[in-house]
Amino acid sequence: MSLETIIDLHIKNGAPGDMNYTGKDFSSDQDVRWCPGCGDYTILKQVQTAMPEIGVKKEDIVFISGIGCAARFPYYMDTFGMHSIHGRAAAIATGLKISRPELSIWVISGDGDSLSIGGNHFLHLLRRNVNVNYLLFNNQVYGLTKGQYSPTAPSGSVSKSTPYGSIDHAVNPLSFALGADGSFVARAMDRDPKHLNQMILRANSHRGTSMLEIYQNCIVFNDGAFERFTDKKTRPVEAVYLEQGEPLIFGEKNEKGIRLDGLVPKVVSMKNGEFSKDDLWIHDEKDKTKAYMLSRFFDQPEPGDENRMPRPFGVLFAEERFCYDEEVNRQIAGVVERKGVGNLDELLRGRETWIVK
Amino acid sequence: MSLETIIDLHIKNGAPGDMNYTGKDFSSDQDVRWCPGCGDYTILKQVQTAMPEIGVKKEDIVFISGIGCAARFPYYMDTFGMHSIHGRAAAIATGLKISRPELSIWVISGDGDSLSIGGNHFLHLLRRNVNVNYLLFNNQVYGLTKGQYSPTAPSGSVSKSTPYGSIDHAVNPLSFALGADGSFVARAMDRDPKHLNQMILRANSHRGTSMLEIYQNCIVFNDGAFERFTDKKTRPVEAVYLEQGEPLIFGEKNEKGIRLDGLVPKVVSMKNGEFSKDDLWIHDEKDKTKAYMLSRFFDQPEPGDENRMPRPFGVLFAEERFCYDEEVNRQIAGVVERKGVGNLDELLRGRETWIVK
Amino acid sequence: MQVKDQVRDDVTIRFAGDSGDGMQLTGSLFTNTTALQGNDIRTLPEFPAEIRAPIGTVPGVSSFQLHFGSKEIMTPGDECDVLVVMNSAALKANLSLLRKGGIIIANTSGFDKKNLNLAKYGEDNNPLENGSLSDYIVIEVDVTRLTKESLSDSGLSYKDIERSKNMFVLGLLYWMYNRPLDSTISFLNQKFTKKPEIAQGNIKVLKDGYHYGETTEVFAETYTVKKAQIGAGEYRSITGNEATVLGLVAAARQGNIPLFFGSYPITPASDILHELSALKNFGVTTFQAEDEIAAVSSAIGAAFGGSLGVTSSSGPGIALKAEAVGLAVMLELPLVILNIQRAGPSTGMPTKTEQSDLLQAMYGRNGESPVVIIAPATPGDCFDAAFEASRIAIEHMIPVYFLSDGYLANGSEPWKFPQQKGLKKVNVRFEPARNGEDNPFLPYARDERLVRSWAIPGTPGIEHRVGGLEKEAETGNVSYDPDNHQLMTNLRKERVDKIADSIPLQQVDSGKDHGDAVLVGWGSTYGSIRTAVRELMVEGYSVSHVHIKYLNPFPKNLGEILNNFDQVIVPEMNSGQLVKLLRDTFFVPAKGINKVKGRPFFVDELKQEVKTILSEKV
Amino acid sequence: MQVKDQVRDDVTIRFAGDSGDGMQLTGSLFTNTTALQGNDIRTLPEFPAEIRAPIGTVPGVSSFQLHFGSKEIMTPGDECDVLVVMNSAALKANLSLLRKGGIIIANTSGFDKKNLNLAKYGEDNNPLENGSLSDYIVIEVDVTRLTKESLSDSGLSYKDIERSKNMFVLGLLYWMYNRPLDSTISFLNQKFTKKPEIAQGNIKVLKDGYHYGETTEVFAETYTVKKAQIGAGEYRSITGNEATVLGLVAAARQGNIPLFFGSYPITPASDILHELSALKNFGVTTFQAEDEIAAVSSAIGAAFGGSLGVTSSSGPGIALKAEAVGLAVMLELPLVILNIQRAGPSTGMPTKTEQSDLLQAMYGRNGESPVVIIAPATPGDCFDAAFEASRIAIEHMIPVYFLSDGYLANGSEPWKFPQQKGLKKVNVRFEPARNGEDNPFLPYARDERLVRSWAIPGTPGIEHRVGGLEKEAETGNVSYDPDNHQLMTNLRKERVDKIADSIPLQQVDSGKDHGDAVLVGWGSTYGSIRTAVRELMVEGYSVSHVHIKYLNPFPKNLGEILNNFDQVIVPEMNSGQLVKLLRDTFFVPAKGINKVKGRPFFVDELKQEVKTILSEKV
Numbered sequence A, B: 001m002s003l004e005t006i007i008d009l010h011i012k013n014g015a016p017g018d019m020n021y022t023g024k025d026f027s028s029d030q031d032v033r034w035c036p037g038c039g040d041y042t043i044l045k046q047v048q049t050a051m052p053e054i055g056v057k058k059e060d061i062v063f064i065s066g067i068g069c070a071a072r073f074p075y076y077m078d079t080f081g082m083h084s085i086h087g088r089a090a091a092i093a094t095g096l097k098i099s100r101p102e103l104s105i106w107v108i109s110g111d112g113d114s115l116s117i118g119g120n121h122f123l124h125l126l127r128r129n130v131n132v133n134y135l136l137f138n139n140q141v142y143g144l145t146k147g148q149y150s151p152t153a154p155s156g157s158v159s160k161s162t163p164y165g166s167i168d169h170a171v172n173p174l175s176f177a178l179g180a181d182g183s184f185v186a187r188a189m190d191r192d193p194k195h196l197n198q199m200i201l202r203a204n205s206h207r208g209t210s211m212l213e214i215y216q217n218c219i220v221f222n223d224g225a226f227e228r229f230t231d232k233k234t235r236p237v238e239a240v241y242l243e244q245g246e247p248l249i250f251g252e253k254n255e256k257g258i259r260l261d262g263l264v265p266k267v268v269s270m271k272n273g274e275f276s277k278d279d280l281w282i283h284d285e286k287d288k289t290k291a292y293m294l295s296r297f298f299d300q301p302e303p304g305d306e307n308r309m310p311r312p313f314g315v316l317f318a319e320e321r322f323c324y325d326e327e328v329n330r331q332i333a334g335v336v337e338r339k340g341v342g343n344l345d346e347l348l349r350g351r352e353t354w355i356v357k
Numbered sequence C, D: 001m002q003v004k005d006q007v008r009d010d011v012t013i014r015f016a017g018d019s020g021d022g023m024q025l026t027g028s029l030f031t032n033t034t035a036l037q038g039n040d041i042r043t044l045p046e047f048p049a050e051i052r053a054p055i056g057t058v059p060g061v062s063s064f065q066l067h068f069g070s071k072e073i074m075t076p077g078d079e080c081d082v083l084v085v086m087n088s089a090a091l092k093a094n095l096s097l098l099r100k101g102g103i104i105i106a107n108t109s110g111f112d113k114k115n116l117n118l119a120k121y122g123e124d125n126n127p128l129e130n131g132s133l134s135d136y137i138v139i140e141v142d143v144t145r146l147t148k149e150s151l152s153d154s155g156l157s158y159k160d161i162e163r164s165k166n167m168f169v170l171g172l173l174y175w176m177y178n179r180p181l182d183s184t185i186s187f188l189n190q191k192f193t194k195k196p197e198i199a200q201g202n203i204k205v206l207k208d209g210y211h212y213g214e215t216t217e218v219f220a221e222t223y224t225v226k227k228a229q230i231g232a233g234e235y236r237s238i239t240g241n242e243a244t245v246l247g248l249v250a251a252a253r254q255g256n257i258p259l260f261f262g263s264y265p266i267t268p269a270s271d272i273l274h275e276l277s278a279l280k281n282f283g284v285t286t287f288q289a290e291d292e293i294a295a296v297s298s299a300i301g302a303a304f305g306g307s308l309g310v311t312s313s314s315g316p317g318i319a320l321k322a323e324a325v326g327l328a329v330m331l332e333l334p335l336v337i338l339n340i341q342r343a344g345p346s347t348g349m350p351t352k353t354e355q356s357d358l359l360q361a362m363y364g365r366n367g368e369s370p371v372v373i374i375a376p377a378t379p380g381d382c383f384d385a386a387f388e389a390s391r392i393a394i395e396h397m398i399p400v401y402f403l404s405d406g407y408l409a410n411g412s413e414p415w416k417f418p419q420q421k422g423l424k425k426v427n428v429r430f431e432p433a434r435n436g437e438d439n440p441f442l443p444y445a446r447d448e449r450l451v452r453s454w455a456i457p458g459t460p461g462i463e464h465r466v467g468g469l470e471k472e473a474e475t476g477n478v479s480y481d482p483d484n485h486q487l488m489t490n491l492r493k494e495r496v497d498k499i500a501d502s503i504p505l506q507q508v509d510s511g512k513d514h515g516d517a518v519l520v521g522w523g524s525t526y527g528s529i530r531t532a533v534r535e536l537m538v539e540g541y542s543v544s545h546v547h548i549k550y551l552n553p554f555p556k557n558l559g560e561i562l563n564n565f566d567q568v569i570v571p572e573m574n575s576g577q578l579v580k581l582l583r584d585t586f587f588v589p590a591k592g593i594n595k596v597k598g599r600p601f602f603v604d605e606l607k608q609e610v611k612t613i614l615s616e617k618v
Ligand SMILES: Cc1ncc(C[n+]2csc(CCOP(=O)(O)OP(=O)(O)O)c2C)c(N)n1
Pocket: A067, A068, A069, A070, A071, A085, A086, A109, A110, A111, A112, A113, A114, A137, A139, A141, A142, A143, A144, A145, A150, D264, D265, D266, D267, D292, D316, D317, D320, D347
């Protein structure tokens, strides 16, 4: 008793693709058309590099994007792809994933696409926990439309549409994702390709919506927005890498740490022997309260101040939870199990009929 | 040097309204058409009761709603009002507030209106901190369309559109609001009118977006959804009222409290003398981490279990922060100050001209 | 007194009462019994806009009209012959719909002071007493009291007793129209299997209502409506929304593909979501999305994956889908957009009917983005139209608008349901896998019908990318080439036009294929126009009726047909939309008859308007 | 060699190079100098779709075409006379736009192996060498090397030197066309006040380019284009988007109300947001919303509060606003929707032009929801059209669509700018405060133009509620009454129609008021149609040109005018939209000439098509 359709038959009939992929196998025949030097290139590279490792056949992978510079991504992947409309990739991916749960689906979206026009679908994707990977290319600007400030741009941003500086309070994408009950919330950056690669693989292996924010430099309209994290000189004091079960350590010589004083995170120094590793905040990606606190490590106080909080990179939060797509299909299977595959003629007859002679 | 328009002149010319209002003055001539017994009635009553206390002239008050049962609210208020379209009240209110910052604006919205179709505007209203009061009538169902489950409905909800039970993971409105950087996040219920009234007044006095979730009983399609909080018998164990600077105490005889064990909130009893008030979590509405933890006090463990977390009512979070509408107008005033009121003829001429004879 | 039995060709009854009075159920039960008796029948439920307006008020009135007969019945009737009113508000709201000389059956307890006040008659102004109803036959029955008496020994609660008073009315009407009680009795037994005492109570009241007619002397006449001459076969009763659901499910089945339904609730489309959500064992997945944009987008996503993507809405919700439908036009994927039209603009009058979204379906997107448009004519025809919409969407890889409306959605008719074996096959042609073929896969290569292939993820060797940017012919790559854009624009139009090759030619529904005037309709006006035309023909007018189901593309012979008439008259429940398309396409000086009142045409008003137009001409 | 100077009536030059080559600036500077010389001029910039496609590739080519003359110039020219190409990709992308016999000025360093490969010519296939350009006059100049030499002693960085090579070309062209350098020099000095060494470098290169022309022998001719006969007065150069901004600001000023602009960026509309955001001291508030729905909604909110609400977008963004525009129709508030059309459907070709959203503006909402539609004809006319759109929105309390397009938006023309004192007043009539008057305030009471009053919050005694549900006439209360719905539907239509009383009558733009054929256009096709018609008239054809600015309602006399011609021909950059409205409204068998290539009509192709139609007739 099943509901086998010609999709199933069709798919089964295809000879399976060769699985000895290299990154190059995922590069399509289309010329890549981002601005030279754009951070999108490294991200593309890392995604292509990660693909052979996820163990999925090429034909079972789909990249879906909205509109924006980032959203051109699918064209460059030699997989199935859809470059859809602005802000709606999450909704399209939801429909595809529910109806084809076996596919590996990757949503590619910019900060405007995800958090401006697409905020609603993004919220609902996250809370439903549809099992897709969501890569949010955050460059704090609208690239494709040539440089207006975006919802993640810090207030005061001078842009084409804010000649006197923006007065919007920026969206914090990770706080938002946690508030929306996202089950996997992580951050990476274009300029640390190794870490980015790890994060892509972690996102892939997480069951549920894996939301990975990637700081991406827009060299043309917002160059240097993340320089303090990507520049090897400032990175040690400005960034902290999260490792499950490990203390929060950073600094040029790993001499700094973060400690919880009650509910207040504080930067401490391990130089003068007052504090050691054992006193520090141990990262626990299952702790939602901690994750929420981490998501708010944002540019305070000013650079240079020794209490300045570093920006966390890595997996802030990960929890196992039902996935919407799995549950939908489980529910359907359950009904089929109980009631059998529906009989169309019975359905057409309905409950009550009469005969006219 | 100013930009006085005929709006200013027009408004100044009007004789000010009489300010000795009673609640009745806010009742319009329209018949109230909710189902008999609907929780919306009490909320209407409390809003009307609160109005005379806010010290604003009737003609300066505007109620804006989307679509839904709740959204009929403006018709019943003898103020200015707009019953707009589904999910867009926040955006409409933003436009009105920016352009008329002196008005007292109230957005009335249902759980579907706010968190389903309207999620994006709600997010952006909250993060921009537009100075409006947002009353979210949460009945965990789509009332007006006759009983489909809503995004706040607990999973498993059997409704017209989910005959086999819903499988959506519910949106947590207050976590969402905090994730969206809302500056005022509070909860009340229809069946505790006194507290509701206080909350309405608190919301009004907060500068910025005041988001007040109100549990509202839909007697027809979701009767009893909040009964454990509203029923005088179960309320003492199921609800905890938050008071700034006060410990989190609840229970039939106020014998229970909540204590922070590291980052983990625990229910403790003060009966056997092990814990006293001094050991408890002291409510601090300025602490965002605590607020976030409070927002997640949700039905765990099962009722009856003595560690069951009560649902918090009151102001979970309140912070002072720039309001978008004020800043917009401050920025405009600044430019006018610096540049003077623009000269249209100069603007029309532009920078470079030539004369043809 | 001897009760006379009269034979009637057709009768229209309207049940009206408070929302809580069970008028919809009463109407449905009468409908079922009547259909089982072999009459032809059409119904029109009317709901209040409020969920439950305060009891006893005019806004809270709910009503159900049914029209049955021994002749062909195509409308729920213009004015009614019998008006049942459970309270004074019901009378106030509905009196204008009763013909002069008609019968009012009034529940007198609904005319007490309280009710009179609530209905805004005023407590001293009882219409049953003040002589204002002298044009009608008024039959007063104290239904409330009689029901209570009937159940005084039953042990049922006050509430349960109150709730069964509609059964008294139903029994009474059954007696009046010589209907048997058995089907209603078995319905009640089934509905209340778990509460047999309630079943028994209801049945008792039903019978007492029947006997009340028999024994009291308030009625002078009973009526017999003989069996109608309807085609032999097995029938069921069906509403438009139900039939729509069946049409979709059947088409997906006939193509052996899954049906993915993404929707967001809205009146009067929600029932489609409700019904489909119960059909999980029919290859149906329903997704209640966060809004209409997500609803249509999810359907597009599913269509990309090989499902029939369907979305439904009404009014403002349809407007919101426009952008995504444009994407589907570019992607060339099977998508059905069900628009259960309601009265507009904006929020309009959600519970009322209208057919004012035709031009929106045709033109309501940015750029040149042609789609297919199909409209059902009757509740049962929703099955065929939904089936056809799905078939065309799948076989032609194209978005199809299905334009039903509130009147069809909730109205019902006897339906000679089809059997699966009689249904068309729906041909799905998935692009096959490739194993290292040399020639590259061309996602936008087309067959002779200009249809591209359905190349779904999971198929090795045909990985490709689609999107909303203009695509290069054949390769589907992004292209800004001017000539390519012209070519693709033309192709998108031509592939719609080509569908005309495979749809049925237009038939003349009633009347000759030439004459003084043809009434051209579409959608739910079918019954009214058909009846009007047939009556006009009997009166000697040279008129015909053409009803268009395929609105884009039009059937190939439509222009030819129209040219055979001196006048083209287009009745529509809008301010003139099809009429514009006809004028533009066929250069005919078509004239509109337009009604925008949230209500279907009355046959009489239609006939009057046609006569006026015909006389103007002379 | 003696250089001859030739007099030319008009010349079309196209500058093309990599996005980084500064072609837009070069074009603009040439334009300014030329305008200052008294020529009539039109320009057409073309941007690559990518922000910065890889250097040297065809997708990365940016170009700027300008057409100037001593006669009336109404288009940027069909084919160009001179094509400047900074690299081989620029040649590849633009060669088809050069007339046979035209001049190619090629920067030879852009034709090295690397560039030839990038342009996909292949490194051994240099078009400058392989004889493929034998139909043209090719002038090779090693601009890159010459610039470097020119600045070898300047101390400027490599990058700065590279960046000034466009000045060499500009200088060369100035010499060719006998233009003075002074305005460009003063521009450079101003632009680089803070970096005088760069200003000096650029000026040197400019002059060296000029002298290169003078001293080398590569050029056989120079050209003189005399002053044009354009109306006396003071002019500035203006693009369509700039003029739109000015029109809005001026209208709000003339009404003395604030302008609230809610928008979400999209090509090619974004510049309007950019420009307006800098005008904070003109009573302008700009709000970059989270999406198009919020953008239009915020504008509606502001309009409720007494501001002129304006929103702008293009393509898919306009589709998204449909639902909210329907609300504004119901609310009867002043709202202007700027649609800077681009090539569709869906995302389409965002950087290309089209006029395919007319029917969407007319019909793209649920229900019967008529709006006003106005379209500018030229960049400068965007001022008048935006002013009129705003004036009508305010004075008639109604949403108005303003349909510009990418071609108008970015194209420029000399504009005889108006003075404030010559502008119309815009009459704002706010409902006055009430002090306990007996008669209740009726928010939907109307004046003789069927306009309701603007009743803004803050006004004592007129508190009231509005909304998207059908409203009762006068009171504005929610109403489901059938007759009221008909009445309101009619009123909403009539109040649009009544606007025809106050707009100018339609003029015949060129030609007689009767004849064989009239070309009826709207929007940005103005220049091409006007030029074509004038040329056809000279050739002896009996044709005229009518250009419609007010598309809904049409001017009252339009039908009359059309009836005076045997043929009505409607050229449009779409598949036929205005033509449908004309056929439907006036029953004329209008014919379309349609081009959907993302590019304006060429005068010659238009003339050809008209001739074909006229000959068919005979
Ligand atoms: C409905 C719609 N609105 C607006 C646009 C214009 N638009 C395209 S991309 C974009 C924003 C891009 O920003 P982001 O998502 O951050 O991507 P980025 O270009 O920075 O990678 C906008 C506003 C559009 N294509 N469609």
